[in-house]
Amino acid sequence: MQIKNVFKILSVKKSTFILSTYNIRLGDFKVQKIVPITILMLSIFLLLTSCNKTNWIENFREKEKSPFGTxxxxxxxxxxxxxxxxxxxxxxxxxxxxxxxxxxxxxxxxxxxxxxxxxxxxxxxxxxxxxxxxxxxxxxxxxxxxxxxxxxxxxxxxxxxxxxxxxxxxxxxxxxxxxxxxxxxxxxxxxxxxxxxxxxxxxxxxxxxxxxxxxxxxxxxxxxxxxxxxxxxxxxxxxxxxxxxxxxxxxxxxxxxxxxxxxxxxxxxxxDPQIKYSNYSNNREDNQQSIFKFFLEHQTLTWFLFVGLAGVLLFMLFNARRKQRAIPVIHPLKNTTVAFTQTIASLYLKEQNHKNLVDKKITFFLEKVRTKYLLNTNNLNKEFIHNLALKSGNEIRNTKYLVNTIITLHKKSECTQEELLVLHKMIANFFKN
The missing domain is CATH 3.40.50.880 (Class I glutamine amidotransferase (GATase) domain)
Known part of the structure; x- marks a missing residue:
């Protein structure tokens, strides 16, 4: 379906005054003066009263002729x-x-x-x-x-x-x-x-x-x-x-x-103009309003509601004055570790310093290898790769590829975001086994 030139019919119609010419034979020139002055005053009045402030709020209402109505x-x-x-x-x-x-x-x-x-x-x-x-x-x-x-x-x-x-x-x-x-x-x-x-x-x-x-x-x-x-x-x-x-x-x-x-x-x-909430759904957002409506539909429940509200008001009235001094609430210290970590992560993300993050990932990996597998990480040679593969349960090929990637990225002066993501995934997959 292709729709063409639909909105051309929405052109604005401008109101115009149509003045007729009359031949006045009474010789009263004042009559000729009154008609233009009256029209001028009426035009000024209509102009002033029609100047309403434009509503620029996005309301999406179907009956609104404001700019952001529909x-x-x-x-x-x-x-x-x-x-x-x-x-x-x-x-x-x-x-x-x-x-x-x-x-x-x-x-x-x-x-x-x-x-x-x-x-x-x-x-x-x-x-x-x-x-x-x-x-x-x-x-x-x-x-x-x-x-x-x-x-x-x-x-x-x-x-x-x-x-x-x-x-x-x-x-x-x-x-x-x-x-x-x-x-x-x-x-x-x-x-x-x-x-x-x-x-x-x-x-x-x-x-x-x-x-x-x-x-x-x-x-x-x-x-x-x-x-x-x-x-x-x-x-x-x-x-x-x-x-x-x-x-x-x-x-x-x-x-x-x-x-x-x-x-x-x-x-x-x-x-769908979205003008009403559902009357049948059990999980609609205005269920709290429907509870009071249910109470008001039954006379007994209505009296119960009024008596209950009166009792609450009386209780609040007689207990308005405190019987003892309020005990201040001492809140425990909050653990801000997660917030601190998020702040540091946002800082690195903003700076786009991928090389710094790569170095920290490598340091983290080597430290975990030392503590978990008790291996010396000073020399990342073939013997180290062989021992690491045996102790971690990973294939030698994957272990060798990971270690060579670490050596290569460590020597580089700058790293890209893609290289950082690849290193992160390789380390994560390595420790899954």
């Missing part, structure tokens, strides 16, 4: 997916499937959710969504934050270098360049001038995942749009939902949205 893509879904039924969910997706899944026989179509996070989709909802996809349907999730349960079940991880950035002023300088891997769009570069968090996919199961798009971060292209096959269906994941908001759909970047959504198959569409 009013346009939400209301133009029918135009985006022509000849297809679009169902705007008024209930939680889990509840919708709970009530309708038997009637749709598991073959319904596409599910779309464009939000900061899908926090109103409970764990049961995630499971049902994946079952929905497994039956041959499709899901499209564009989120800044992916649920931990979803990460585990689909076997992928993400990284957000700007996860601590929330203020409008801090988000504004964040720019980005996006690319699509399809041959039709491979030569196109889509540039976005603000609010582009450096959010991307780090690991994923390559056997069932296709990278459809990427973004450039620090000069390197990293995946930010992927397709994961799940059962008979597939789920599309996008790491930058802000590109689907009103701001970018009216800023000559609507082609990107058009191309991304064109990957979805032609089928009925379930658009």
């Amino acid at each position: 009013y346009i893509v939400y209301n133009e879904a029918q135009e985006l997916f022509k000849n297809e039924e679009v169902v705007f969910l008024r209930d939680n997706f889990y509840d919708y499937l709970f009530k309708n899944y038997d009637s749709i026989n598991g073959d319904f179509g596409n599910y779309i959710c464009i939000k900061h996070n899908a926090n109103k989709l409970p764990i049961d909802g995630i499971t049902d969504l994946l079952s929905f996809v497994n039956d041959g349907n499709t899901a499209f999730l564009a989120l800044n934050y992916f649920n931990k349960n979803l990460l585990e079940q689909l076997d992928f991880t993400t990284n957000n270098l700007d996860k601590e950035v929330y203020s409008i002023n801090d988000l504004r300088p964040l720019k980005g360049e996006f690319y699509l891997n399809d041959n039709r769009f491979k030569k196109d570069t889509f540039k976005f001038d603000r609010n582009i968090r450096r959010h991307y996919f780090v690991t994923y199961n390559e056997d069932k995942t296709i990278v459809l798009g990427s973004s450039k971060i620090d000069g390197e292209k990293v995946p930010n749009f992927i397709k994961i096959y799940h059962g008979k269906g597939a789920i599309y994941l996008h790491a930058n939902p802000v590109v689907f908001t009103n701001y970018y759909l009216l800023k000559d970047t609507e082609k990107y949205t058009e191309h991304v959504l064109s990957y979805l198959p032609s089928s009925t569409l379930l658009w």
Whole structure:
């Protein structure tokens, strides 16, 4: 499905005053003066009252016409997916499937959710969504934050270098360049001038995942749009939902949205605005509110709740004054070894001094050989390699390769990150036996 020129119909209509010319034969020139002055005053009043402060908060709300609302893509879904039924969910997706899944026989179509996070989709909802996809349907999730349960079940991880950035002023300088891997769009570069968090996919199961798009971060292209096959269906994941908001759909970047959504198959569409929590899930996050609702639905429990609260208040009132001096809590000394180690590791990582780390790994290895196998490490000759292989239970070939690597890296003045990783893995594998 290829969607073309969808957003051209969203051009802004400007209100205009149409003035008619009248021939006044009464000779009263004052009447001719009043009409332009009245129109001028009315125009100034409308201009002043229409100047509202722009809301730059990322709300992703379908009814918001602010820059980072999703009013346009939400209301133009029918135009985006022509000849297809679009169902705007008024209930939680889990509840919708709970009530309708038997009637749709598991073959319904596409599910779309464009939000900061899908926090109103409970764990049961995630499971049902994946079952929905497994039956041959499709899901499209564009989120800044992916649920931990979803990460585990689909076997992928993400990284957000700007996860601590929330203020409008801090988000504004964040720019980005996006690319699509399809041959039709491979030569196109889509540039976005603000609010582009450096959010991307780090690991994923390559056997069932296709990278459809990427973004450039620090000069390197990293995946930010992927397709994961799940059962008979597939789920599309996008790491930058802000590109689907009103701001970018009216800023000559609507082609990107058009191309991304064109990957979805032609089928009925379930658009999830995330407006309600589930009424049926046992593990939804607002269960604490439902407990009080249950108490208030029964008169006896309601009286019990009020009497209990009154008793607690009376207890607090009569015991407000302390009967004895408060005993200060003396906390034991904290073990900061792990924090210290993390600080030192961060320092080495920042300095990129791989040679220093290589020398320390070699020192660690030789010290462990001396203490564990009681061998002299002053001369790393053939006899040392033979004795070390016998005592450690490793093959002579692997032991010789490890010792020669240690000698080579020790003589070098500089080492690369790859050489450090190879040495680390070799030492780890050596001590496993």
